[in-house]
Amino acid sequence: MIKRLFDIAFALSILIILSPLLIIISLLIKLDSKGEILFSQIRVGKNNKDFKIFKFRTMFIDSEKEGYLSHGTHDKRITPIGKILRKFKLDELPQLFNVLIGDMSIVGPRPEVRKYVDFYSEEQMKVLTVKPGITEYASIEFTNENEILEQYDDIEKAYIETIMPQKLNLNLRYVRSQSILQDVRIIILTLKKLI
Numbered sequence: 001m002i003k004r005l006f007d008i009a010f011a012l013s014i015l016i017i018l019s020p021l022l023i024i025i026s027l028l029i030k031l032d033s034k035g036e037i038l039f040s041q042i043r044v045g046k047n048n049k050d051f052k053i054f055k056f057r058t059m060f061i062d063s064e065k066e067g068y069l070s071h072g073t074h075d076k077r078i079t080p081i082g083k084i085l086r087k088f089k090l091d092e093l094p095q096l097f098n099v100l101i102g103d104m105s106i107v108g109p110r111p112e113v114r115k116y117v118d119f120y121s122e123e124q125m126k127v128l129t130v131k132p133g134i135t136e137y138a139s140i141e142f143t144n145e146n147e148i149l150e151q152y153d154d155i156e157k158a159y160i161e162t163i164m165p166q167k168l169n170l171n172l173r174y175v176r177s178q179s180i181l182q183d184v185r186i187i188i189l190t191l192k193k194l195i
Helices: 002-017 019-032 080-087 095-101 124-129 137-141 145-149 155-176 180-194
Strands: 038-044 050-056 105-107 133-135
Touching (some): 002 019, 002 095, 002 105, 019 050, 050 095, 095 133, 105 180, 133 180, 137 180, 145 155
Parallel strands (some): 105 133
Antiparallel strands (some): 038 050
């Protein structure tokens, strides 16, 4: 209950404070390329239930048909403004609406698409016992995920066999020791990393 109240208060505060920035980003996306301002995708949430996640659109229309994972720092599917939004994680801001809806929390394991959840072991499935979040330890640790992945010939295999297990270990660490204090610490670490 306390976590939910914290999530609502935090999400509302950020949305109000950053409303001018959200308007500017929306205008830049429309001017930059054809398509909608927001992008939605089905992800797996708490209790293994699907939900629709919101992001600012950072790719050209229909780019997702080429796969879920980014093709590295030189991914031609990403729009010019999209590169900036991704670099500073600004594309994630619409997920504050997911928090208000109740599908997500400010802090929690990042939600995956079903395709990759199907690879989870029984132990790894425990990350689905909590609400997914906008940020967590793995987000902080793997801010350069695209750079890591582009070192591999088979990006998807590298993600499934190398990156994803490491991220899930960090997520399980969070699940085992949840607290409001830990959430505040993760938010501070996230802001430090972005700055």
